[in-house]
Amino acid sequence: MIKSIQQFLNNTQLIKRIQYFLIAMFVLLIALDVYLAVDTIDNNTISSIIKNNTDNGLFVLTYFWGAVAANLFFTTRGVKLVSPTVGTIILFSIALIIIVFNLGKLVTDFMEDHYYGIYRYSISMVFGIAVGLLFWRQEGKAV
Template identity: 85%
Template sequence: MIQHLKQFLNNTHLIKRIQYVLIAMFVLLIALDVYLAVDSIDNNTISSIIKNNTDNGFFVLTYFWGAIAANLFFTTRRLKLVSPTVGTIILVAFALIIIVFNIGELVTDFMEDHYYGIYRYAISMALGSVVGLLFWRQEGKAV
């Protein structure tokens, strides 16, 4: 049963179909965001909603976006540093550290004091990407 499931999930046709669905979803999401940006209602775009939620203390959202992006777009081609379970624990531990120590507010205050307000999201996403690249990536085919 497990062998059939692995064979089904590793099927190249299935993987291509999933990639096409993900690409279509990204294009649809961007098109919807542009459509909402040009209508007459203010702050109803997907980007605005995410920005408003991160401004309200959910700094960890952009951290997870970075980790997910690293997982989706960069596969491992060599031996992983840690097992997938340990990598997930490390990813969540960093998120908890961000929440518990209120790192988002500290970074926001520092960036706004130095007039770099927009870069606070880049820092959070970069941290998520680095943690995702080092500890939490899917496996690719060995080269």
């Protein structure tokens, strides 16, 4: 039973269909965001909703965006550092630390106190990409 499920999930045709579906959803999401940006209602785009939620203290969202980007766009062909389960546990443990210790506020306060002009969420995104690259990447079967 498990072997047949593994064969089904490792089928190259299925993987290509899922990749094409994800690309189509990404293009549709961008088109919808552009459409909402040109209508007469203010602050109703997907980008502004995500920005408003991250500005309200959900600093961990950009961390997850970085980890997902590393997983989707930087595949690995060599030996992974840790197993996928351990990598997922590490990813979510770091997110929990970000939430519990309110690292978003600490980073924001530090940036404002030192007058750094860098966008404060880029730090969280880069950190998410780094964690994703080290611990949470998929196997390298690209389109």
